[in-house]
Amino acid sequence: QVQLVESGGGLVQPGGSLRLSCAASGSIASINVMGWYRQAPGKQRDLVATITRGGDTNYAHSVQGRFTISRDNAKNTVYLQMNSLKPEDTAVYYCNGEGIYRSGSYYSSFNSWGQGTQVTVSS
Numbered sequence: 001q002v003q004l005v006e007s008g009g010g011l012v013q014p015g016g017s018l019r020l021s022c023a024a025s026g027s028i029a030s031i032n033v034m035g036w037y038r039q040a041p042g043k044q045r046d047l048v049a050t051i052t053r054g055g056d057t058n059y060a061h062s063v064q065g066r067f068t069i070s071r072d073n074a075k076n077t078v079y080l081q082m083n084s085l086k087p088e089d090t091a092v093y094y095c096n097g098e099g100i101y102r103s104g105s106y107y108s109s110f111n112s113w114g115q116g117t118q119v120t121v122s123s
Contacts, residue, residue, distance in 0.1 A: 009117030022095030031099035
């Protein structure tokens with residue numbers, strides 16, 4: 001009922017920047033929390049950053065000061081500005097959204113993931 005689509009990944013040199021976007025669509029009533037997670041080969045999926053509807057943010061220690069999460073509530077879109085990228089930031093980045101959607105005359109909660117976008121930091 002709610003779909004998330006990421007964009008903006010790619011190949012970048014160490015020290016470079018990338019901006020990821022994730023747009024949610026469907027019968028959305030509200031999205032409470034949106035976030036970014038990442039998964040490197042052979043590793044578990046880890047939190048990168050989250051942001052509430054009111055703008056409260058939370059970051060993994062490894063990205064604090066380099067990454068900035070933001071959102072546009074009117075567009076149901078979340079962004080991740082990544083600066084000073086390091087090779088260890090290489091991973092598939094996934095968008096996540098939690099909120100409420102409409103199904104006919106009913107409302108239900110959702111927790112949806114995007115398909116992921118590859119970020120590779122290499123010289």
